[in-house]
Amino acid sequence: MKSGQDDDKKDQETRDQDAARGLTRRGFLTAMGSSAVTLAVADKLHATPAAEAEIIERGAMTKVVLMINGRSYRLLVEPRWSLLYVLREGLGLTGTKVGCERGECGACTVLIDDEPRYACMTLAVEVEGANITTLEGLMKGEELGPVQQAFAEHDAFQCGYCTPGQIMAVEGLLRKTPQPSVDAIRRGMSGNLCRCGTYRHIMNAAKRAAELKKA
DSSP states (O other), rough: OHHHHHHHHHHHHHHHHHHHHTTTTHHHHHHHHHHHHHHHHHHHHHHHOOOOOOOOOOOOOOOEEOOOOOOOEEEEEEEEHHHHHHHHHHTTTSSSOOOSSSSSEEEEEEEETTTTEEEESSSSGGGTTTTOOOOGGGBBBBBBOOHHHHHHHHTOSOOOHHHHHHHHHHHHHHHSSSSSOHHHHHHHTOOOOOTOOOHHHHHHHOOOOOHHHHH
């Protein structure tokens, strides 16, 4: 019993000595924890940095040359500008419509090297050197192109807002597959939404456009 009391007394004396030196068990653990965090942060700060992306200030302009509907345009654009913005606000080619602006509806579809692409998801600087075709580029003066004519004949629109994108998607499909099957038309048009639900008329217009292009 006395031995246990002696041990307790020694422990208390040790604690008193540590406290006198400003050191307690709680303080020791806290200090060690803080040191570990400090070392971890320091390691991150002094680690070899990865290659950093170039930071481009807002408003900084860059020169691009865009080939649109067979015509060359020399432009100053911000690297962040979408092709949709440049077409509409920069060049006044408003046949390309603003829809969801996140690559879901297809209202802004244009052709880039004959492939349908969402202009809202494409940077203007990204397509320098490519051949860009918009709705306006399908016409010959005031004469409608075959796909436009087919849409008019089959009443393939109601509100008409999605129609430019629908026409461009059909045009892109027919440039790749001149005589598409019904399934091919469905797949080719799957990226374009019509809120009015005129899909049957759109399908008929696509078939008719293939006939007009063949003639």
